Structures are given as structure tokens and as C-alpha cells.
Amino acid sequence: NAGVTQTPKFQVLKTGQSMTLQCAQDMNHNSMYWYRQDPGMGLRLIYYSASEGTTDKGEVPNGYNVSRLNKREFSLRLESAAPSQTSVYFCASSFGGPLHFGNGTRLTVT
């Protein structure tokens, strides 16, 4: 039972490049989330999907897009990366109640 799997683990981008962060869960959870973690700021919600077919903005959605591909998979896309998007990105899932997190993607934008 893998839980929440995120790929890639590390990525370096140049300003203006695009990329997609992948997330998959095998717990049959309805809800999935993308957070970013920056030093001293805790975890801030970028986008979430309460169920397959729906997505909603969180606290810091600007510069990001998401796709809930199916019940298992929820991807996060950076269309034109900026240095301010340097962060650690976490995907999480839940069936109501506590969140289950992946191990993160460390993204650096130069």
C-alpha cells in the first residue's frame, strides 16, 4: 500500500519553463489537495479537489493550474515558472478527516 505518491522528487527549472507535478493515491479517497511549504509559513493550500471532476482554488492559486485526471490522480501544472514558486510541494488526500501526505517535490526555479 503506497499511500500518496508524488513525482518527481526534485526538479530545477529556469524562469519561464513549464512543468507538471504528478500525484496519485491508492486509498480510494475522494478529496485531493496541493500545498506548498515555505520556511516559517507552514503549509498553504494551492488547489483542492473535493471529488472527481471538481477543483477549487485555495489560498495561493496564482501561477498554477490543476487537473483531477480520475479519482486516483491530481496533477499540478506551472505554466511559466517564476523564482517565487521555489518551494516544496506536497500532495495530500483524504476521505474527510485527516490528510494523508506524499513525500513532496522540491522545486527550484532559477
Add this chain to the structure above:
Amino acid sequence: GENVEQHPSTLSVQEGDSAVIKCTYSDSASNYFPWYKQELGKGPQLIIDIRSNVGEKKDQRIAVTLNKTAKHFSLHITETQPEDSAVYFCAASKNYGQNFVFGPGTRLSVLP
């Protein structure tokens, strides 16, 4: 919207001592309060949680207390061990698991 504060930001204790981390929240409608432990290079993992209809919950060396009137909740770790060293996050949520707001985290170091 909800705002969660967490103190202290760093905490060092001797092995075997107790550690206490405190969080306050602003929205009286919040009703679910989980605590997460994050080890280096990993995602946060749930260690204990409490709902607003309960004042205290224990799980072995870990306990959480909730004061709804004062809008604060605390994590208590007794008999600390080196493997307790990590960053701990509190969070608050309405509707039991929707729209979590996280505190900024506490880095706990347990010194042998």
C-alpha cells in the same frame, strides 16, 4: 478567515523531559484539530487529532488538549526520545476535514 498561530517556533528539551507546543485559532466555527509530525525529507504525518466535542485525547506518550473558550489547543509529549525530534504542525478545520489552516510549525530537538 481562519488564522492559526503556533508557539514556540523552536524547542529544545533533554531526553526524558516533556515538551509542550501551543496553538491558537481565530475562527470559533473550527471543530477539528490535527497535529502532524514532519521528519526531514518526508511529508507530514498525522500523530493525533481532536474534535471540538472533546477536551483531551491521549495516545501513549502523546496527548492533545483543547480549550474552546480560549480557542487554543496544545500538544504534550512526555518522556521525549531522540526520535521525537522533528517539525510539528498544528492545524484547524471546519466541517471535520475541510479547508485546513496550518500553523507555521515548531522544530523540536530532543537532546540525548
